[in-house]
Amino acid sequence: MTTWMTILGIVVFVVGLLFSIAWHELGHLTTAKMFGIRVPQYMVGFGPTLFSRKKGDTEYGVKAVPLGGYIRMIGMFPPGDDGKLQARSTSPFRGMIEDARSAAFEELQPGDEHRLFYTRKPWKRVIVMFAGPFMNLVLAVVIFMSVLMGFGINTQTTQVGSVSDCVISASAKTDKCPAGAKDSPAKAAGLRAGDKIVTFNGRAVPDWGTLQEQIRRTTGPATLGVERHGAKVTLQADLIENKVARTDGHGGYVPGEYVTAGFLGFTPASGIVQQTFGQSVDRMGNMVTQGVQSLVQVPGKIPDLWNAVFNGAERKQDSPMGVVGAARVGGEVFSLHIPPEQRVATMLFLVAGFNLSLFLFNMLPLLPLDGGHIAGALWESLRRAFAKVVRRPDPGPFDVAKLMPIAYVVAGIFICFTLLVLVADVVNPVKLT
Incomplete structure (x- = not known):
């Protein structure tokens, strides 16, 4: 299966x-x-033609290799300086220019003089x-x-996933409590896994980002409004300063970088949450920004790609991926043991x-x-x-x-x-x- x-x-x-x-x-x-530009061909794919049909002055078709596509327009390049196609030169560079110019005019027909791209x-x-x-x-x-607005995405919520037993710096290499460590403020306040924090110091916290920001800005006494098994509970916590991971401003963390900020001591639960229009636009903006950054960083990732191919190095998760790799990931998405709607949503995200x-x-x-x-x-x-x-x-x-x-x-x-x-x-x- x-x-x-x-x-x-x-x-x-x-x-x-x-x-x-x-x-x-x-x-x-x-x-x-x-x-009014004449287009002789509209093709999806490269290589041998599998199917084509001519309608009007354009041939529409599908080719064997689904790695791209093209349309052919008449007159992509202007004629040479003398107004005519120049003879083939012995210079390789001049030859490239003239070959390109010739291809732009190879299907020129009577009446096309006013249907050229360059004009x-x-x-x-x-x-x-x-x-x-x-x-x-x-x-x-x-x-x-x-x-984002219809299916929702897997994101951290204001529900408590787990409560830290003690205060540990985020830079520590262990999550075990050392001898004599103080209880975390969350544990001392009586916060439990499954609780949903709805207010912080009397202010509503609609999402994890808002709650996280308020926690990091606070040291000292704080009031938590919690929903527990359908009942409303008020808890008093005493937040302290601690070394925590630096956020990247997009819901993630910067590896190896830390800041000193307010600390409560719990891990948020994750769930599928539908996004509002504003949240969706914000996430789209972040995706575009990350896409531009990834494109700029591509040259610097070539050595890692080379090592992954020829030296047996580990392939990094942010490594550039082609059509074959993306198709493979698409296959893995449909084989995941997750609800069907999440498979569809993940596949749509991949295509987007x-x-x-x-x-x-x-x-x-x-x-x-x-x-x-x-x-x-x-x-x-x-x-x-x-x-x-x-x-x-x-x-x-x-x-x-x-x-x-x-x-x-x-x-x-x-x-x-x-x-x-x-x-x-x-x-x-x-x-x-």
């Missing part, structure tokens, strides 16, 4: 992946057609290239908000996270990514505006094709990194904890 559920989880993730790719390319397609105003090109990543962002936001990553990654201002074309259009706009201000001749379209040598280098780096992640996902995968 576990094997079948794992296979089902992988299949569900792959379907979600294909939909995300198709959704991304749909953004490019619809905006390109809206601005559109820069702001229109920005919209066409931004529409794909934006579709992924929209899908990520819709899924995240639906899960993939879409958020697609958005952030594609917004990098590097060719051949969408962000590279956006940067080229913006640069052209600035260049033309500057020429107009200083009364110089219009410099014309910015020739993005001249950046193709850099694009090939970037693509090569991406391919090598993708292969390293792929091997790591196979031989030393990230596993759910």
Whole structure:
């Protein structure tokens, strides 16, 4: 049964992946057609074509390798300086430029002169290239908000999970009470596992974050309003200062860092809690921030990936993960012994996270990514505006094709990194904890 559920989880993730790719390319397609650009192909996947059908002047299809997708637009790059396609040069860099320019015009048909991508105003090109990543962002936001507000997420609550027997510093390497240790303020006050703290010093505490903040700000006497077996109980506690783990501001803790703050001495219980709209927006903001930070940190994680593949080192939980690794995690999600609705919610979170990553990654201002074309259009706009201000001749379209040598280098780096992640996902995968 576990094997079948794992296979089902992988299949569900792959379907979600294909939909995300198709959704991304749909953004490019619809905006390109809206601005009158001819689009010969709309494809999901790479490699051999499994299915295709032509409607109007666009061929729609699915290819064998579900690792991406694309649309082909006529005239992605402007002609050469003489207004024509240049002959093939012996220079390898010039050859890259001319090959890219040739590909942009290889399907040019009569009447296409006014349907070329490069002839559109820069702001229109920005919209066409931004529409794909934006579709992924929209899908990520819709899924995240639906899960957070509809299903809820596993989070710490104001219910008491366990009470500390004594006062121990968070930096201590043991959780056993040393001889002569004082009882924790929570134990001395009579707090019990299962109690739900509803007020602190007369103020309502709707969530764990609020309660934690008030506890850390307080030393000395405090009044706890508690619900115990349906009855309301008032407890008097005497909080003390203690060394506690530093929080990261997002509900987690910073490993190895401590602060001195008020200490009560209990561990909160966790549960599935539906989030309010405001809480959901706040969590979404944190996810985007963490996504940007993770993207910036990727180069620094390459040595750990290399060691995990070739030196038998432990694969870290925050290690970069590719499509194969994510599909594997999707299989593990469906095989977990948790309620079905939690499996669905976790899978949706996985797909939403993939879409958020697609958005952030594609917004990098590097060719051949969408962000590279956006940067080229913006640069052209600035260049033309500057020429107009200083009364110089219009410099014309910015020739993005001249950046193709850099694009090939970037693509090569991406391919090598993708292969390293792929091997790591196979031989030393990230596993759910």
